[in-house]
Amino acid sequence: MFDLxxxxxxxxxxxxxxxxxxxxxxxxxxxxxxxxxxxxxGHAFYDEPRWIMDQCLANWMDMDxxxxxxxxxxxxxxxxxxxxxEDRLLYGKKKMDRILAxxxxxIVVPCHSCHGQFNSVIKDLxxxxxxxxxxxxxxxxxxxx
Amino acid sequence: xxxDKTSIAMELLNSDRHGAWSFLQDACQTCGYCSSVCPVAGIxxxxxxxxxxxxxxxxxxxxxxxxxxxxxxxxxxxxDQCPMNVxxxxxxxxxxxxxxxxxxxxxxxxxxxxxxxxxxNLRLPKEDFVFVLEDVAEELAEEPGFEGFTVPIDKEDAxxxxxxxxxxxxxxxxxLKHWWKIFHAxxxxxxxxxxNWEGTNWGTFxxxxxxxxxxxxxxxxxxxxxxxxxxxxxx
Numbered sequence: 489m490f491d492l493x494x495x496x497x498x499x500x501x502x503x504x505x506x507x508x509x510x511x512x513x514x515x516x517x518x519x520x521x522x523x524x525x526x527x528x529x530g531h532a533f534y535d536e537p538r539w540i541m542d543q544c545l546a547n548w549m550d551m552d553x554x555x556x557x558x559x560x561x562x563x564x565x566x567x568x569x570x571x572x573x574e575d576r577l578l579y580g581k582k583k584m585d586r587i588l589a590x591x592x593x594x595i596v597v598p599c600h601s602c603h604g605q606f607n608s609v610i611k612d613l614x615x616x617x618x619x620x621x622x623x624x625x626x627x628x629x630x631x632x633x
Numbered sequence: 634x635x636x637d638k639t640s641i642a643m644e645l646l647n648s649d650r651h652g653a654w655s656f657l658q659d660a661c662q663t664c665g666y667c668s669s670v671c672p673v674a675g676i677x678x679x680x681x682x683x684x685x686x687x688x689x690x691x692x693x694x695x696x697x698x699x700x701x702x703x704x705x706x707x708x709x710x711x712x713d714q715c716p717m718n719v720x721x722x723x724x725x726x727x728x729x730x731x732x733x734x735x736x737x738x739x740x741x742x743x744x745x746x747x748x749x750x751x752x753x754n755l756r757l758p759k760e761d762f763v764f765v766l767e768d769v770a771e772e773l774a775e776e777p778g779f780e781g782f783t784v785p786i787d788k789e790d791a792x793x794x795x796x797x798x799x800x801x802x803x804x805x806x807x808x809l810k811h812w813w814k815i816f817h818a819x820x821x822x823x824x825x826x827x828x829n830w831e832g833t834n835w836g837t838f839x840x841x842x843x844x845x846x847x848x849x850x851x852x853x854x855x856x857x858x859x860x861x862x863x864x865x866x867x868x
Contacts, residue, residue, distance in 0.1 A: 560708030566838025570739040628811035633778030
């Protein structure tokens with residue numbers, strides 16, 4: 489997925505308007521593309537999404553901790569579907585504290601579970617001005633046609 | 634373990650199954666690095682170190698019945714820190730697999746049953762799936778720059794075969810459009826299969842390895858049937 493987007497951008501098959509989203513954004517490393525990918529495939533996808541973020545957004549930052557030391561969104565491992573929502577939200581708020589500390593207005597994620605979890609925590613906390621976007625959604629939004 | 638317990642019923646210990654596991658549970662040094670980084674340590678008086686020790690000692694039934702392995706998100710922060718490389722997330726998955734299937738919490742196993750029988754977690758019939766895709770494609774074709782857009786279902790010899798997360802044909806249909814826009818702009822040759830399109834694999838969450846293999850096998854079959862060159866599986 490990252491490789492495909494990078495290929496499209498490098499081969500100039502798509503062109504992007506980097507001025508479309510001026511607000512501060514943060515990138516979240518999903519466990520599956522980081523620690524898990526490293527364990528199963530010997531490679532963690534940390535540099536690839538960050539290169540794509542650089543092509544898309546003029547104003548984004550990493551949160552602390554990130555990459556290998558990243559905190560999970562709290563929605564992984566099927567926890568969005570077990571019904572133990574109180575525990576899931578408790579966990580999600582620990583993560584959200586780190587996100588809010590950046591003062592970002594947009595969270596960018598390349599994972600369906602993280603996307604669902606962040607939106608669920610945002611709704612629970614009533615902070616709907618914080619926007620969650622898929623990485624490929626950001627790319628699609630700023631296409632120059 | 635409950636903290637009010639003063640003695641251990643030795644006859645309840647059973648490490649027969651755990652003994653065959655290769656997750657290095659016996660190499661644990663009880664250092665507690667795992668527990669210190671675990672975001673759900675403390676819930677139900679559990680943490681990863683305790684879990685590993687219970688596996689090591691053979692508290693089989695207590696762990697299978699505990700809620701904690703299902704509250705854990707298998708984020709692998711614990712094992713990333715572990716100096717002995719104990720594979721704790723995989724251990725959690727195996728513990729989950731030992732529960733009776735009718736005691737798997739929430740909708741997880743129901744989704745797997747639906748997918749086994751119908752090809753997707755929603756039991757969405759093929760004609761409804763195709764209807765949703767074509768409906769969203771028509772919407773997209775009305776946006777400037779995407780005039781004439783159609784969704785290539787079951788196209789043979791495509792460069793990319795794309796799986797679909799069930800929520801994108803259920804509650805989040807607008808989110809189908811992002812990749813479609815990118816494909817359109819990049820003039821990509823791509824396709825979505827009309828059968829067995831499900832991109833999620835909930836066997837991963839319940840420790841159901843047969844279900845995992847079945848769902849993955851179906852995607853491989855689709856690749857072969859449609860002679861697709863690459864797979865885009867963002868779920």
